[in-house]
Amino acid sequence: MHLPGWPSLLFAVATIVVIPVMALRSAGRVRQLRAQGAMPSRVSMLAQSLLSLTLLFGIAFSVGRSFGFDVFATPPVGAREVALAVAALGALFAIRALLRWTRDADEERRLAVFSWMPRTTLERALFVAVAIVAGVSEETVYRGVGMQILWHATGAPKIAAIVMALAFAAAHAAQGRKSAVAVFAIALVMHALVWHTGTLVLAMAVHAVYDVAAGILAGNRARRLGLP
DSSP states (O other): OOOOOHHHHHHHHIIIIIHHHHHHHHHHHHHHHHHHTOOOOHHHHHHHHHHHHHHHHHHHHHHHHHTTOOTTOOOOOOHHHHHHHHHHHHHHHHHHHHHHHTOOHHHHHTOGGGGGSOOSHHHHHHHHHHHHHHHHHHIIIIIIIHHHHHHHHHSOHHHHHHHHHHHHHHTTGGGOHHHHHHHHHHHHHHHHHHHHHSOSHHHHHHHHHHHHHHHHHHHHHHHHTTOO
């Protein structure tokens, strides 16, 4: 692997600045549409997310290849690596449980994120597809390509990991402030998993499994709260 060039640095800037800004604007737009009762269908939103994440992965994969970074590189995986992946998954659910504990039902009802959560069989199928692609694309961007570029640019892996974790949290701004803090913690867990296992593949799997489970649980919770 050789040092990233200017296109890679532009990608890093887009990851750290442009995507979070777009996410913040999107969050504002969602709040406005929700207040007007004009939210698009969940099928439409999920399909759009699937397309956006696929395009994001394609760009990140191409940028990674430009400086010799193999997104799917997998060193020998043994019991230690599997145990770390299971521990990381458990940590993600613990963070989610702590987040749930900080909210009451009224606060939950105001969360725009429930608008994306699946209710029907078709929505669940689409959501699973989105979760799998998100696991692959977001780990590629934030724990893989973006992390490598920033690491080489700064020479400080810990600073690079913190910056990328902040960018990851900002990119999920539509989920609310408390969720952004939780997402930041989740990002740090995933950075640690990649660091200690030496591969993105296990992180991709953990990310996808968590997203699928969390999405289905959130959809069930939305129904219990009486949300449309």
